[in-house]
Amino acid sequence: APREGVEEIHYRLKWLCNVSTVGDLYALEKGHFARAGLRVNVKPGGPERDALKELELGHAQFGVASADQVLRAAAKGAPLVVLAQLFQVNPLQWIYRPDKSPFREPADLRGRTVGVTFGGNDETILRALLARHGIAEGELRLFSVRYDYTPFYEGRVHFWPLYINAQAPIIGERLEKAGEPIAFLDPHRWGVRFVANSVITTREMLRQHPRTVSRFLAALLEAWREALDPANEEAAVQVLLAADRETPEAIVRRQIPVTRRLMVPEPPAAFGRIDEAAWRETEEILRVQGLIERPVDVRSLFAENLP
Amino acid sequence: MLHRRLTQFFILYAAGVGLLLAFKVALGLSDYVIPGPGEIWRTGQTYGAAYAAAVLNTLGVAVLGHGLSIVLAAAVAVIARLKDWIGGFIRTAAFNIQSYPIVAVAPILFILLGDGLATRLLIAALICYFPLLLSFLGVFSEPVREIEHFYEATGRMTWRLQIKIRAFENLQKLTTVVVGSATLAMVGTIVAEFIAATAGIGYSIRIALYQSDLAKILVALLLIGVGTSLWLVLLEGLGAALQRRMERP
Amino acid sequence: MLHRRLTQFFILYAAGVGLLLAFKVALGLSDYVIPGPGEIWRTGQTYGAAYAAAVLNTLGVAVLGHGLSIVLAAAVAVIARLKDWIGGFIRTAAFNIQSYPIVAVAPILFILLGDGLATRLLIAALICYFPLLLSFLGVFSEPVREIEHFYEATGRMTWRLQIKIRAFENLQKLTTVVVGSATLAMVGTIVAEFIAATAGIGYSIRIALYQSDLAKILVALLLIGVGTSLWLVLLEGLGAALQRRMERP
Amino acid sequence: MELEGQDIAYRYPNAAADLFEGLDFRIRGPGFHALFGPSGVGKSTLARLLSGSLAGQRGRLNARGMDRVLYTYNLERLPGWTTLREHFEETASASGRPRLETLLDTFDIRPLADARFPRLSLGQQNRANLVRYLLQEFDLLIMDESLANVDEATRHRILLRIKALFPERCFLYISHNVAEVARFCGDVLVLRGHPKRPPLVVVPGGDQREGAEPDPARLERAMLAIVHAA
Amino acid sequence: MELEGQDIAYRYPNAAADLFEGLDFRIRGPGFHALFGPSGVGKSTLARLLSGSLAGQRGRLNARGMDRVLYTYNLERLPGWTTLREHFEETASASGRPRLETLLDTFDIRPLADARFPRLSLGQQNRANLVRYLLQEFDLLIMDESLANVDEATRHRILLRIKALFPERCFLYISHNVAEVARFCGDVLVLRGHPKRPPLVVVPGGDQREGAEPDPARLERAMLAIVHAA
Numbered sequence A: 001a002p003r004e005g006v007e008e009i010h011y012r013l014k015w016l017c018n019v020s021t022v023g024d025l026y027a028l029e030k031g032h033f034a035r036a037g038l039r040v041n042v043k044p045g046g047p048e049r050d051a052l053k054e055l056e057l058g059h060a061q062f063g064v065a066s067a068d069q070v071l072r073a074a075a076k077g078a079p080l081v082v083l084a085q086l087f088q089v090n091p092l093q094w095i096y097r098p099d100k101s102p103f104r105e106p107a108d109l110r111g112r113t114v115g116v117t118f119g120g121n122d123e124t125i126l127r128a129l130l131a132r133h134g135i136a137e138g139e140l141r142l143f144s145v146r147y148d149y150t151p152f153y154e155g156r157v158h159f160w161p162l163y164i165n166a167q168a169p170i171i172g173e174r175l176e177k178a179g180e181p182i183a184f185l186d187p188h189r190w191g192v193r194f195v196a197n198s199v200i201t202t203r204e205m206l207r208q209h210p211r212t213v214s215r216f217l218a219a220l221l222e223a224w225r226e227a228l229d230p231a232n233e234e235a236a237v238q239v240l241l242a243a244d245r246e247t248p249e250a251i252v253r254r255q256i257p258v259t260r261r262l263m264v265p266e267p268p269a270a271f272g273r274i275d276e277a278a279w280r281e282t283e284e285i286l287r288v289q290g291l292i293e294r295p296v297d298v299r300s301l302f303a304e305n306l307p
Numbered sequence B, C: 001m002l003h004r005r006l007t008q009f010f011i012l013y014a015a016g017v018g019l020l021l022a023f024k025v026a027l028g029l030s031d032y033v034i035p036g037p038g039e040i041w042r043t044g045q046t047y048g049a050a051y052a053a054a055v056l057n058t059l060g061v062a063v064l065g066h067g068l069s070i071v072l073a074a075a076v077a078v079i080a081r082l083k084d085w086i087g088g089f090i091r092t093a094a095f096n097i098q099s100y101p102i103v104a105v106a107p108i109l110f111i112l113l114g115d116g117l118a119t120r121l122l123i124a125a126l127i128c129y130f131p132l133l134l135s136f137l138g139v140f141s142e143p144v145r146e147i148e149h150f151y152e153a154t155g156r157m158t159w160r161l162q163i164k165i166r167a168f169e170n171l172q173k174l175t176t177v178v179v180g181s182a183t184l185a186m187v188g189t190i191v192a193e194f195i196a197a198t199a200g201i202g203y204s205i206r207i208a209l210y211q212s213d214l215a216k217i218l219v220a221l222l223l224i225g226v227g228t229s230l231w232l233v234l235l236e237g238l239g240a241a242l243q244r245r246m247e248r249p
Numbered sequence D, E: 001m002e003l004e005g006q007d008i009a010y011r012y013p014n015a016a017a018d019l020f021e022g023l024d025f026r027i028r029g030p031g032f033h034a035l036f037g038p039s040g041v042g043k044s045t046l047a048r049l050l051s052g053s054l055a056g057q058r059g060r061l062n063a064r065g066m067d068r069v070l071y072t073y074n075l076e077r078l079p080g081w082t083t084l085r086e087h088f089e090e091t092a093s094a095s096g097r098p099r100l101e102t103l104l105d106t107f108d109i110r111p112l113a114d115a116r117f118p119r120l121s122l123g124q125q126n127r128a129n130l131v132r133y134l135l136q137e138f139d140l141l142i143m144d145e146s147l148a149n150v151d152e153a154t155r156h157r158i159l160l161r162i163k164a165l166f167p168e169r170c171f172l173y174i175s176h177n178v179a180e181v182a183r184f185c186g187d188v189l190v191l192r193g194h195p196k197r198p199p200l201v202v203v204p205g206g207d208q209r210e211g212a213e214p215d216p217a218r219l220e221r222a223m224l225a226i227v228h229a230a
């Protein structure tokens, strides 16, 4: 049973416990939540999970969701509030073999086969990239991606989407071991700023328990900052290894620096900074592609004057 | 028959959607969690035709997969019914393979077979054949002594005759299972599409899931239900006709 | 029995892995497409213990889910066997719901039921109950005239008695199906874990797929196979004992 | 009590012709009567029509004080999950239960009371099945070859005992044994093959009772009449 | 041709005691013999032992020129998917096929030749089943109540015809009809209930042939002997 005066809180992550959740786990493990007087139940996400729906249903009070999910929900009237933006740069990139399908600029995609998860945000990002660089969809072949990398391994697909911080160290290591050079196409570098994971709560929560929200957020961001601080890297590795027994230590050690580069803004003190311009751009991409039916005023999503 | 089936299905579907909407109203949920009737209706108008075509596409593969799995199940059951080592081996194989989730085996299948229609058919058949196998095994391994005695005694029994006798004596049970397993072929095909296709309603559902678009899923479920009902009625008709033919005096 | 089952399974597994490796050598595929024996072995050593624990975890839920689905299938079959409108309605419901892929329905289930053990159990049971339902339906709706006549004639027939008579007369078939459906409970549980759990072998498979690690998947399949074999042997023993008890002279 | 049939006809669905038609008969109770006729003539069919387990006949059936008609046939089986005694006790009617011990002896199945049905010999199965019907309430019990696989001595003892135990009931006994039918039954309804007219005739039988000796001359006459009629 | 049993005993698995023991008998062919005894005494069991469809007896069975032993019983069914004629033609042995038309008439089932088995009356089913066995090759055919549900006239005609058509074969007829057994069979093997010794005695029967009239006195004697023995 929760101690006297301690609030029980459910926090739904976007994905299974991996490097993209290191700060969340760190907060739990190192007592940040406890010191803030919160008893937080950190619940891993999963493929058919949607933290936003759970927030609305009251199954959770805080959650992590990607910007496209948030905007879609907001367009349909979901009463959400964005508290912090975890990734400053979207971790979604495309792996390719520079020797077989060299890439210098987006025009090089012409005539290639590119993997996308239809319906996923990689499809949205790729379409935005193509639109920005004036490439028609007919100039390349899209390949429907699911669990299995074989089509890429076999060279039938030239560009394959993955998360640069979580998956690339694993897949990359395997290809390097086989002596194959690899490289990554980063849409961010080519002008597509598409926001990834953010921490979300509901308007109702914010209205009724503003102090809880701010205590939670402060504790969480502090934990993230510490977890990604190079000085605490060893502790972060241990926290991750304890929560995720499925990833070898060597890989985890490679994942953390990549994650740090994607997440920590300048200055580092502003961890969780909400990049309003990027949100606007994300909203526009979704609107242009017809993925949201009406415009969303992104400012209205952001939490103001937290106590 | 058809009419009744469809009516029943629509009642059922309406009840399901009604329940969801009641939930929505009771908890004051946004359109994102549970879409309102207006949105479902608009989605139906926008995607209805495309989804109906996708369901037909899926049905086509499902019919093939169903046929394949009936053949597969019958063949495995005929061997697995034997009491000897080979029979036990095949039984072990059939049972163990079944306990593997298709998502785990799918990558291996893709490696071995590529990702053409063959793999999709195989996945559909694999999902659907096992319940058939179980029933076939149950029926094929239980002797019908009053009929079989004569053939045994006169040295005329062959395995084909034995199967025929046991199948005929259990025609009604087998028809129930064969007709019923059609829906499994449907779900098998959808799952296969879900995993690895770029067409069919399973593929559409996958996209809708990524987009968290429950309205699309509800439209898809409606059309799957209608398609399945039509097919079931057809199969039941065939089954009844066969049974009448076989059992006529 | 146990020994034989396991031997058979190992032969089968070795054949499967052997085939994959043969493919690898024949096509000169590199280690990242199909891992070499060394890597499989190392993965087994590293993850074997953890995966074995995960399989046990999964087995526990599967046993519960299997029990649940037997109850569910029996209940539905008892009602659906009726020839009237209600029976047809329940049959339509059971058949149509079955044709929905669980991945499409899972989001709705999560909305309605939350994500506790209940939802996972329900998903496992939904995957496993339908083949049971089909067989139960086949058995429960076919009269055993020579036994039932007396009860009908003397006005003593109740639906419970009818079910009992028909179940008893088809004990062997039912045992085959109930035992066999255990593997479906296993796969149902794994799929449920795959969709929405943070433990169990389904969760591990999910991660292995995400990491594109075929070696892990092969180790998981091995342990699933061993676990399933053990459970099946146990169930078969129970089934045989029950049958002996029920049919003793 | 009486069951009367007027102009009864029946045709199986799918059959090209009536199995029988124009049957007129009257079964008077209490009494032990027989239904006799060559194999395939329609005895079982008629019996099932009378008991209501088959429907679709033409003509009129009038029952007066004979409402509970039971039909039992020799292929029936008892459930395999209980012993005979348990089954008898479970299914006996309140008024029938006190008769159980007597019937176990009459039918010579006391030693089998703790056995289950499937392992019984054919004759034992026949007897076990009949016992449970005799534990029921009924006005008319139609026994379709119910003792066909029982040895003669046992069968005769059973028939005489039934008549003594149930003086108030009515029975219709279907059997292919002319001598037996002639000796033990009151009215013998002889169902006749197709061209013969009338399709059903009634021959009086010997109606022997327990303790009484059959009158050989009367018996001989009855047998001849039955064989001649069939 | 001869089938001899010496000191035969059998106990069902799970049974507490031997069903029978110390049986000595000799079945001599060609000829038409009977196996007789009260219900439950073990006739069907012994028949299944003789034909090899049940195993596990003690004692010695010696066959001399009697290798093909077939056992048929009255609950057998024909498959429901063919007509009787198709089934007969499919399953008849080469040597048996020419007998088919004769047998259809003898057994009075020619009008049913195009019907399927399940719709037949009980006696019709009995007859159809026996016909197909008579189309086989065999040395000894054991008929376990195979005509139990057929009317007497038809049954007698059938028995006489069988004897005339198969003078070279051996038959063992199991029936509860004393009069019939005494009249038509050569040796009557009477299997006796438990305490009686010896457990099996052989009584000579009337062995009546087609066209010959039975000798009433001899028949009477045989019947008395059988009843006395059983």
Ligand SMILES: Nc1ncnc2c1ncn2[C@@H]1O[C@H](COP(=O)(O)OP(=O)(O)OP(=O)(O)O)[C@@H](O)[C@H]1O
Pocket (backbone or CB within 6 Å): C249, D119, D120, D121, D122, D123, D124, D149, D150, E012, E013, E014, E015, E019, E037, E038, E039, E040, E041, E042, E043, E044, E045, E046
């Ligand atoms: N499987 C069995 N296990 C134990 N006892 C059995 C089994 N089968 C039959 N019996 C018993 O063995 C005895 C002989 O049975 P069998 O069928 O041989 O008798 P039968 O002489 O043919 O009788 P009937 O004339 O009634 O057919 C019976 O008392 C029966 O209950």
Ligand SMILES: Nc1ncnc2c1ncn2[C@@H]1O[C@H](COP(=O)(O)OP(=O)(O)OP(=O)(O)O)[C@@H](O)[C@H]1O
Pocket (backbone or CB within 6 Å): B249, D012, D013, D014, D015, D019, D037, D038, D039, D040, D041, D042, D043, D044, D045, D046, E119, E120, E121, E122, E123, E124, E149, E150, E151
């Ligand atoms: N379902 C059916 N459809 C068509 N004909 C049938 C059906 N059932 C029985 N018959 C026919 O009806 C006739 C009468 O059958 P029934 O069983 O009443 O005869 P039965 O007098 O009882 O004969 P038995 O003494 O051999 O038992 C038979 O010729 C049989 O083939």
Ligand SMILES: [Mg+2]
Pocket (backbone or CB within 6 Å): D043, D044, D045, D144, E121, E122, E123
């Ligand atoms: Mg009859």
Ligand SMILES: [Mg+2]
Pocket (backbone or CB within 6 Å): D121, D122, D123, E043, E044, E045, E144
């Ligand atoms: Mg017998």
